[in-house]
Amino acid sequence: MGTPILFDTPNIDPASITPDMVRGLSxxxxxxxxxxxxxxxxxxxxxxxxxxxxxxLINLSLQLGLALHADDMRTNGHYNDHLMRVTLRMxxxxxxxxxxxxxxxxxxxxxxxxxxxLVLALTGEKPETREEARILGRKALALLTNETVVxxxxxxxxxxxxxxxxxxxxxxxxxxxLIYNSPHGRVLKLSDFIDNAGGNHATIGDKxxxxxxxxxxxxxxxKMGLFLPNSIIKGEERQKALHMLSKGxxxxxxxxxxxxx
Numbered sequence: 001m002g003t004p005i006l007f008d009t010p011n012i013d014p015a016s017i018t019p020d021m022v023r024g025l026s027x028x029x030x031x032x033x034x035x036x037x038x039x040x041x042x043x044x045x046x047x048x049x050x051x052x053x054x055x056x057l058i059n060l061s062l063q064l065g066l067a068l069h070a071d072d073m074r075t076n077g078h079y080n081d082h083l084m085r086v087t088l089r090m091x092x093x094x095x096x097x098x099x100x101x102x103x104x105x106x107x108x109x110x111x112x113x114x115x116x117x118l119v120l121a122l123t124g125e126k127p128e129t130r131e132e133a134r135i136l137g138r139k140a141l142a143l144l145t146n147e148t149v150v151x152x153x154x155x156x157x158x159x160x161x162x163x164x165x166x167x168x169x170x171x172x173x174x175x176x177x178l179i180y181n182s183p184h185g186r187v188l189k190l191s192d193f194i195d196n197a198g199g200n201h202a203t204i205g206d207k208x209x210x211x212x213x214x215x216x217x218x219x220x221x222x223k224m225g226l227f228l229p230n231s232i233i234k235g236e237e238r239q240k241a242l243h244m245l246s247k248g249x250x251x252x253x254x255x256x257x258x259x260x261x
Contacts (some may be wrong), residue, residue, distance in 0.1 A: 006110055009128050012113050017034055017037055017038055017041045018041070019041060019042075019044075019045035021038075021041075022038045022039075022042040023042070023045055024032055025042075026233070027039070027060075027085045027088055027089065027097070027171055028199070028202070028257070030042055031077065031081055031085070031202075032079065033162050035077065035078075035081075036077070036078045036080055036081055036084075039080075039081055039084040039085065039088070041088060041095050042083065042084070042088060042166060043053060043062070043084045043088060046057075046088055046091055046092060047091075050091055050097065051065050052060050052099070055099055055144060056104045057099055057100075057149070057152060058099055058102050060103075060144065060145070061104070061105075061106055061145060061149070062087070062102035062103075062104075062106045063106050063205050064106075064107060064110075064121070065080075065106030065107045065108075065110065065229035066080050066083065066106065067121065068110050068113075068114040068117050068121070069083060069109070069113070070105075072113070073157070074088075074203075075203050075204040075205055075207055075217065076202045076204050076226075076230075081111070082195055082196075083105070083108075084104045084106070084234060085107050085190075085195050085199075085206055086106075086188075086191045086192050086195050087102065087106055088189060088240060089191045089194065089195065090102065090105055090188070091193045091259045093237065093240050093241070094187060094190075094191065094233050094240075094246075095233075095237045096187060096232075098143075098178075098184065100146065100148040100152065100184075101184050101188060103145060103149050104149050104152035104156075104188055105188060105191065106146075107141070107149070107153055108152075108156050108188055108192060109157075110137070110153065110155075110252060111138070111153055111157045112138060112158055113158060115127075115130055115137045116130070116132035116133045116137075117133045118133070118137040118140070118141065118169060119133050119136045119140060122137070122140035122141065122143075122144060123132075123136065123140050134239045136148060137226055138150055138154070141153075151185075152182075152184060152185050152188055153155065155178055155182045155185030155188075155189075156178065156185055156188050156189045156192060157198065158170075158174060159174055171214070171254060172217070172218070172221075175181035175189070175218060175221055175222075176221060177224070179224070179228075180228075181226040183228075183231065184232065186225050186228075186231075189232060190220045190222050190225065190233075190241065193215070193218065193222055193224075194241070194244050194245065194248060196211070196215070196246065197211070197218065197219065197252065197257065198245065198248025198251075199248070200212060200215065200248070200251075200252065201251050201255075202254075208255070209255070209256075209259060212255055213256070214250045215252065216249075216253070216256065217253050219245050219246075219249040224243055224244050225243060225260075226237050226238050227240055
């Protein structure tokens with residue numbers, strides 16, 4: 001693939017990272033040892049090995065998602081690390097081969113975090129309000145990708161919190177509705193949740209506690225989703241997902257217990 005790398009990792013020469021160096025490692029280890037550029041190399045290698053290296057839909061979605069979040073950082077690294085891990089986990093650990101679902105992964109936070117940038121990138125327009133941006137962005141992205149990809153992104157996008165309501169209650173209702181009603185959206189949300197909640201041990205500072213408190217009761221919801229009759233994650237992949245959820249939950253319980261002392 002001749003696609004450009006849309007970000008830079010300090011102190012790491014991109015040419016020095018080969019697929020053999022990052023293949024087979026856990027996503028956490030790739031992140032820790034090789035950073036964003038290592039995850040990018042792993043993503044490109046995984047797409048090639050699964051037959052998606054020439055898939056225009058997936059390649060466009062990947063590059064657009066990385067471009068939209070190019071200036072975003074988390075407490076422990078680049079936001080694009082999260083987007084690539086969500087994508088890789090679905091392909092490698094959950095066995096997903098649906099191009100629409102894979103394409104939605106690197107764009108799953110675009111409506112929530114960068115609606116105006118999305119419209120500007122795809123249309124050149126500058127919407128005045130966030131609501132207008134979401135409407136225009138949805139239309140433009142559906143033309144670039146397709147309606148299914150956009151519906152998947154919409155399904156996992158957190159709703160606005162009405163005045164006077166608990167943000168956690170709104171988030172929980174949204175998660176339950178998604179898991180019961182969208183088998184494919186459920187998979188995308190699961191990969192996102194495992195990266196956010198299961199990977200919260202890597203979060204730096206007080207935000208770790210706040211996220212643990214937010215996510216602690218959500219683990220069981222995602223576990224239930226894996227056992228619904230229409231689950232598309234089955235067999236060994238389901239066992240792997242359950243293990244990830246159990247490990248993440250145990251870690252969160254331990255952290256909260258230590259803070260309560």
